[in-house]
Every structure is written in structure tokens, then in C-alpha cells.
Amino acid sequence: MFTTTILGQAFLNGLSLSAIYVLIALGFTLLFGIMKVVNFAHGSFAMLGGYALYYLYGVLGLPYLPAILLSAFGVATAGLVLEVLVFRWFYQKMFQSMIGLLGLNIAIVFTCVIVFDVYERSIPPALDGVLQCGDLIIPTDRLLVVAIAAVVLLAFWAFMSLTRYGLAMRAAAQDVEIAETQGIRTGQIYKLAFFVAIFMAALAGGIYAQIYALSPFMGDRPLMVAFVVVILGGMGSIPGAALGGIIFGFGESFLSTFYGSAVSSFVSFGAVIALLILRPWGLLGVPE
Amino acid sequence: MSAFDTAIVDERQSFAVSRNVLWPGVALILAFLVGWPLFAPNPFLFTIATFIVLNAIGATSLHLIIRTGHISLGHAAFMGVGAYCCVLSVTRFGLPPVLGLVIGMAGPALLALIIGPVVLRLMGKYFVLVTFLLGEIIRMVFVEWTSVTGGSNGISGLPPLHPSLASPIATYYVCLAASVACVALCARILSSEVGRTIDSIREAEKVAECSGVPVIRLKVSIFVLACGLVGLQGGLLAFFLHYIDPTSFSMVESLNLVVMNVVGGMYSLGGPLIGTVFIVALPELLRGYVELQRVFFGIILIVVMAALPGGMVEIFGRARRLLSTQMDRTAR
Numbered sequence: 001m002f003t004t005t006i007l008g009q010a011f012l013n014g015l016s017l018s019a020i021y022v023l024i025a026l027g028f029t030l031l032f033g034i035m036k037v038v039n040f041a042h043g044s045f046a047m048l049g050g051y052a053l054y055y056l057y058g059v060l061g062l063p064y065l066p067a068i069l070l071s072a073f074g075v076a077t078a079g080l081v082l083e084v085l086v087f088r089w090f091y092q093k094m095f096q097s098m099i100g101l102l103g104l105n106i107a108i109v110f111t112c113v114i115v116f117d118v119y120e121r122s123i124p125p126a127l128d129g130v131l132q133c134g135d136l137i138i139p140t141d142r143l144l145v146v147a148i149a150a151v152v153l154l155a156f157w158a159f160m161s162l163t164r165y166g167l168a169m170r171a172a173a174q175d176v177e178i179a180e181t182q183g184i185r186t187g188q189i190y191k192l193a194f195f196v197a198i199f200m201a202a203l204a205g206g207i208y209a210q211i212y213a214l215s216p217f218m219g220d221r222p223l224m225v226a227f228v229v230v231i232l233g234g235m236g237s238i239p240g241a242a243l244g245g246i247i248f249g250f251g252e253s254f255l256s257t258f259y260g261s262a263v264s265s266f267v268s269f270g271a272v273i274a275l276l277i278l279r280p281w282g283l284l285g286v287p288e
Numbered sequence: 289m290s291a292f293d294t295a296i297v298d299e300r301q302s303f304a305v306s307r308n309v310l311w312p313g314v315a316l317i318l319a320f321l322v323g324w325p326l327f328a329p330n331p332f333l334f335t336i337a338t339f340i341v342l343n344a345i346g347a348t349s350l351h352l353i354i355r356t357g358h359i360s361l362g363h364a365a366f367m368g369v370g371a372y373c374c375v376l377s378v379t380r381f382g383l384p385p386v387l388g389l390v391i392g393m394a395g396p397a398l399l400a401l402i403i404g405p406v407v408l409r410l411m412g413k414y415f416v417l418v419t420f421l422l423g424e425i426i427r428m429v430f431v432e433w434t435s436v437t438g439g440s441n442g443i444s445g446l447p448p449l450h451p452s453l454a455s456p457i458a459t460y461y462v463c464l465a466a467s468v469a470c471v472a473l474c475a476r477i478l479s480s481e482v483g484r485t486i487d488s489i490r491e492a493e494k495v496a497e498c499s500g501v502p503v504i505r506l507k508v509s510i511f512v513l514a515c516g517l518v519g520l521q522g523g524l525l526a527f528f529l530h531y532i533d534p535t536s537f538s539m540v541e542s543l544n545l546v547v548m549n550v551v552g553g554m555y556s557l558g559g560p561l562i563g564t565v566f567i568v569a570l571p572e573l574l575r576g577y578v579e580l581q582r583v584f585f586g587i588i589l590i591v592v593m594a595a596l597p598g599g600m601v602e603i604f605g606r607a608r609r610l611l612s613t614q615m616d617r618t619a620r
Contacts, residue, residue: 106586
């Protein structure tokens, strides 16, 4: 049962799952940390990213790399319209945002049902090749996915820790009023954070839709995972979301490979509940 | 940080309805609820009305928990525990359906008594998160424990509550009676000494504790009571539908109950009642194009939350303030 082949396969699977979860959870936690909105529409943006990739790559036949970046960019740009129309009303109102954005999620999902119909579609894989290392079989498109996610995450990290805008964002996340008195234009920072968060969600959605299947309802699972991952890492903590995504991705992969998906869900949810009771602020969060 | 906006708390002052308006109003609504089936005996309306009065039980019982300052995202899971306890005791052990309803209330109440003392120590958003996860775990138990719960297929073939109560109109009246009793119980609790204590816990838990309020004990009691009541909704729902499955008790349903409270207004009992009618009836009224109706529903949720952060009860407060300023002006 615990042969190196299966372990290696589970490891690889965990790697790509972690990449998706971290991308989605980072955006979720960024929005929560800075604007105090619980973005229940996050999964629907991931779904839109999946459809954008489907049309750009699967239908129009653009090369893969420009297609996935362009689809995420397009969804994030379109999302800015929603930022002006919807999100702006809910900044710094945690509770109203939950319900209002749940409404947004319903509206987006069912608009997509009308536009794209409910049937599942599949996006063709980026690469067909297979790498063989001993007994280990590695599909190359999985490797590409992990590489893209790693590059985007690295860029995100560099942006947050090396640029002035990243610094401003972290300052706004710590204390909005003091950040404003220091001359940070929080309105712009909000827009920027929103754009970055939706970009990552749409990218992850494209990858997710490619590995699993594309349908208007595919956003529910990523949203749920983002929620749990962010709880695990600590609400609003960016390193926490990254760590939580990695733990959750690998945990899910290994547990479901060896014990089935039911056990995997029970164990991961149970562990997060235990953590919440003993250490409610999460692994890397800060107690209030 | 508390999960509540201070702005909402300020709005609350204007909701107090004077007694001479309240009682005739309640009597009028009750007369309408009892009387309308005589004039419009339409099976479709009966179904909607039964859903509304049933959901009113869940929404008001959740309202009790919300008044203590905790928002539960797992309330429908407790409803599910009630429904399954009720159904299993009737189909497996052959108990009379009425006794089944009692067991359906006792089951979730017992569960709440076990986990309440642990989870009610968590504040604000952490309680929201932990109840969300608990609800998901309970739902997974319904799905995975196939030998008892029937898995995702659920359990069907339930007998009616009583052979003479099988018709839709009788079901409606039974559910209405249960619902009115629950709402009355909640109203009585909230307007009593205990209700003041509950409000004091939400506004300033430490101060309440220093004044001698047994905070945890009271919160657990309210939690147990609320979960027992929602178990009653679960049991009645099972008898109404003759069928239960895990999707009726998922996180979406829990969220729906929260939405009813928030859309209606979280700080007075009228809120969840208005919210229930709004959330249950609106999708039915927009019927026709099912997808388009969901889109409108989503947009309405956004607009209501953006325009009325304190919920729809706020309309009355605003209207009254507007009216009084107008009257001031004319008096001058």
C-alpha cells in the first residue's frame, strides 16, 4: 500500500491541489484582511476564470500560457466593474458582506447557467506528454500547472514584500485609519487588492476546471476549501493562507489516496474544529 | 472586534412598537393566517404557506441564538438531526409519530447540550466558522452512514402525522400551530427578564458576567432550546414531505436561515419573520424563468444589504423618522 510509486503519485497530486488551494485562499484572505469582506462570491470568480480559459484556449485555440494569463486578467478586469457596483458597499462591514456577496454569487452562477447552460464541459490538457521516472508516471501538464502557480505565487510574494504598493496594502490590512493618516489612498489600495485577489482566483479556477470539469456550479468546492484553508491559517493572515493551503492540499491527497475521500473530509474538518477551539486565531493568525 | 456593526445597534432604538399597536397587529396577522385558506383553497399556496410557517420556526429559533451574539452557520444541521431522529424513531422503532416529534426535538437539544459548552466560548467570527464546520460534519454523517440514514438517497415512505391529518390543509394548520407556539415562546423569552439578560450578554459580556449573570449557562440554555425548536421544524418537515435527504440540511439551508434573519433585521423578533416571508415567498413569486428568478433574487439580496444594512425592519424606523420630521415641519 505504501509503495514509493503511490506515495510519489499522492505527493504530486498534493502538489497540484495545494497550488490551487493556495491561489484561491490567498485572494480570499487578502480581501478579508484588508477590506473585511467575506467574499462568498470567490468561487464564482474562479468559475468565470474556467469559462474564460475554455473559450480562449479550448475554442479560440490561443497558446496555453497567454490564454491562461489573459483569461485571469480579463476576469479580474471585468471584476473591477463589480467592485464599483457591488463590493464598494460592503467594505468594512463583515456581516452584511457575507449576505450581500452570497447574493452576488447566486446572481453570477445563474447568469452563467443562462449564458453557458448547465452541462459539464472539459478543457483540453495543455500538454499531452508523460514523464516516466522509474515507476512514477508524471503527466507533464500537471507539472506545468504547478510551475505556473509557483511563478504567480512568487510574483505575489515579491509584490507584497518588495514594492511600495505591497507595503501600503499590508499597512492597510493592519489598520485602515492609521494607514490613511500616513497618506495611503485606501480607495486605490482596495481596488488593487481586489484585482490581485480576483486574478489569482480566476487563474486557479482555470486550472481547477482543466483538472476536474467545468460547470457553472464548480465554484462551490473551491469556495468551501478557501474558507476552511483560511480558517486553518488564520483569518486575514497571508502566510497562514499559504501554509493552510499546503497542509490542506497534501492532507487531502494523502488521506484520500489511502483511506478514501470520506475519511479525508472527516479528518480535515475535525482537525480544523479542534484547532478553532484550542487556537481560534488559526496557525499563523494574531489573537485579537 | 464584535461581529456586529455599531450602526445597527443604534437603529434598534426606533423599533420599539407601542403596545396599543402591537396587539391588534398580532391579532390581525393571526386572523389572516388562520382565515385565508377558507377563501383561496389552492394547493400551490398551501405548499408555500406551509414552507413559510415551518421556516419561521427555524428563523426565530436562530434569532434567539443571534440575540446572544452568536451567529450559527450550522442551524440546518441541527434541523437535520431532529428530522432523522424523528423519522428513524417512527420507521425503525415504530413509535407513534407524535412521540417521534418529541424525540426529534430531544435529539438536537441533547447534541447542543454536549457541544454548546465548548463552542459557545468562542466569540464572533470564530463561532460562525466552527458551526459552519460542525454543520458540514453532521451533513457528511448523514451522507456516509448509509446503513442508518440511507445515504444520499435519504429515507422515504413516511406515514402522515395522524391518519386524519393527511390533507394539505390539515398539514398547514398543524405546522401553523407549531410555528405560532414557537414564535410566541421566543417572544415571551425575549420580552422577559431573561431577554434583557440575553441582550446584555450580546452588548457587553464582561459587564454582564460581573453583574452576576451566569453567561455560559444562559447561552447554553438558549442554544439547547433553539436547537430543540429547530428539531421540531425538521420533524414537521419530514412529515410534510414524507421524505428526507441530506441536501435539505446542508450549509445552503443554514445560510438561508441566517439570510432570513439578516435581511429582515437581526435585533427584533419581527426581523426573522419578515425575512422568512421574503426569502421563501419571493422565489415563488418570481417563478416562470427559474434561472432568471435566481439572478433577480441574488440582485435583490445585494440591494437590500447595501441599502438597508440593519435589515428590512429598518424601513419602519426610517419611515417613522421621516414622518415625524415632516410633522415637525408642518407644526412649525
